[in-house]
Amino acid sequence: MAVLNQSSVTNKVKLIDARxxxxxxxxTTLVLAIALVxxxxxxxxxxxxxxxxxxxxxxxxxxxxxLFKKFVKPRLRGEVPTEDARPPQFAQSVGLIFAVVALxxxxxxxxxxxxxxxxxxLFAAFLNAAFNFCLGCEIYLIAVRILKK
Amino acid sequence: MKSLTxxxxxxxxxxxxxxxxxxxxxxxRKKKTVNGPKLDASIIGVELGSRVTMVQFSSAFCxxxxxxKALLEDMVxxxxxxxxxxxxxxxxxxLVRKLDIRSxxxxxxxxxxxxxxxxxxxxxxxxxxxxxxxAIH
Numbered sequence: 001m002a003v004l005n006q007s008s009v010t011n012k013v014k015l016i017d018a019r020x021x022x023x024x025x026x027x028t029t030l031v032l033a034i035a036l037v038x039x040x041x042x043x044x045x046x047x048x049x050x051x052x053x054x055x056x057x058x059x060x061x062x063x064x065x066x067l068f069k070k071f072v073k074p075r076l077r078g079e080v081p082t083e084d085a086r087p088p089q090f091a092q093s094v095g096l097i098f099a100v101v102a103l104x105x106x107x108x109x110x111x112x113x114x115x116x117x118x119x120x121x122l123f124a125a126f127l128n129a130a131f132n133f134c135l136g137c138e139i140y141l142i143a144v145r146i147l148k149k
Numbered sequence: 150m151k152s153l154t155x156x157x158x159x160x161x162x163x164x165x166x167x168x169x170x171x172x173x174x175x176x177x178r179k180k181k182t183v184n185g186p187k188l189d190a191s192i193i194g195v196e197l198g199s200r201v202t203m204v205q206f207s208s209a210f211c212x213x214x215x216x217x218k219a220l221l222e223d224m225v226x227x228x229x230x231x232x233x234x235x236x237x238x239x240x241x242x243x244l245v246r247k248l249d250i251r252s253x254x255x256x257x258x259x260x261x262x263x264x265x266x267x268x269x270x271x272x273x274x275x276x277x278x279x280x281x282x283x284a285i286h
Contacts, residue, residue, distance in 0.1 A: 018212070036156050083212045090210035119159045126160065131167035136210025137271075138252045141238050141245065144208075148242060 016060045018081040021088035023072055024054075024064035025128035028095070032122040036115065041106035044118060048099035054092030058085055062092075090136040091128065095121050174213075174271025177258070177281035186247060188263040198225075198232035201285045202259040203278075206238040206250045213272040217254040224278055231282055260285055 028047065035043035054062045098121035105113030127133035190196045193204050203221055207214035218235055225233040238245050238253055248257065248265070256269045258281055266285055269277065 033156055033160075036159070037151065037153055039151055084209075084215060087210045087212045115155050119155055122156075122159050123163045123166075126163045127167050127170070130163075131171055133167065133170060134210075134212050136208070137213060137254070140210045141208050141253055142251055144239055145242065145246060145251075 014058075014085040015082040016058075016085045016088075017068075017073065018083035019073075019076065020065050020068045021059050021083075021091075022129060022132065023068045024059065024062060024088075025125050027064045027067070028125040029122065029129050032118055032125055036118045036122055039111065039114065041103060041114070044099055044102050044106070044114075047121075048096065048103060051092050051096035051099050055089060055096045059088040059092055060085065087134060087136040090140060091124065094124065094135060094139070175269055175273035175277055176271075177267055177269045177273065177277055179267040179284075180265060183260065183264050183266050185265040188259060188265075192244065193234040193236065195232055195234040197259065197261065197263050198230055200230035200261055201282050202232045202234065202263065203282075204234045204236060204257040204259060206236050206241075206245065206253055206255045206257075208238045208253040211253040214254045217256065217272045220272070220275060221256065221278065224275065224282075228282070258282070258285060 028050070031043055031047050034040065035047065050062050050064060054065075059065060098117045102114045102117035102121070105111070105115075105117060124133070124135050128135065188197075188202075188204070193202070195202070203225070205214075205217060205221060207218065221233050225231050236244070238250055244250075252270055254270070254272065256273065257265045258267050258269075260266050267281060269281065273281075
């Protein structure tokens with residue numbers, strides 16, 4: 001994963017507008033929902049590119065973040081809530097993995113694999129958008145506990 | 150295989166999980182038996198409080214960890230008998246396994262002997278921390 005080399009909490013923290021990733025998760029939810037219903041590999045390919053940009057360049061660099069900055073942010077008032085860029089970047093990396101698995105399922109003509117992978121990605125994106133669910137909080141430590149001796 | 154069924158299933162599960170998640174985050178869960186390992190300054194890096202010590206475990210990919218740290222640091226500033234320790238979970242994996250920390254932020258509430266009496270997962274509200282701290286003697 002693109003962000004695993006920045007894993008200490010003591011590292012210098014890059015802050016971004018916390019509402020951006022949540023807005024992006026909303027659009028991601030919509031794209032994944034349509035892809036799931038229409039079984040569209042093309043839509044997943046587009047979402048895969050977005051996830052890849054988010055995972056490698058950062059969540060503030062995606063086309064969805066651009067839409068947020070251009071059209072949504074100017075309309076929002078009040079204090080800007082900030083957050084560390086790493087948690088949403090981690091979530092984008094996990095999304096990328098699911099998108100890759102979904103496309104592999106599509107290329108190998110295994111619709112069940114496509115459906116399950118898109119389903120998991122949609123589950124996480126929807127929770128993020130609707131409940132401010134923090135994927136990194138729930139799965140990262142468990143993954144580290146399993147993988148590291 | 151175009152169908153609405155997978156979408157409906159995923160959304161129903163996500164809503165059910167989301168409601169549970171929102172309700173359970175921050176909630177103080179008291180341990181039925183206080184029999185965990187005894188922690189001290191050599192393990193958590195901070196002297197034990199004379200009544201309560203709150204030990205927060207954080208990780209890098211955790212947005213609510215920052216908010217939790219700010220809240221707890223602010224609260225211990227006003228309480229002489231309560232101390233606060235902040236631990237990076239990833240660099241203390243042995244301790245994390247011993248105490249069975251699964252998600253971040255997780256805040257342990259230790260009594261004066263350094264034994265866990267309960268914990269809260271996610272960011273607690275100020276009132277939840279107050280209630281938990283006041284219940285420990």
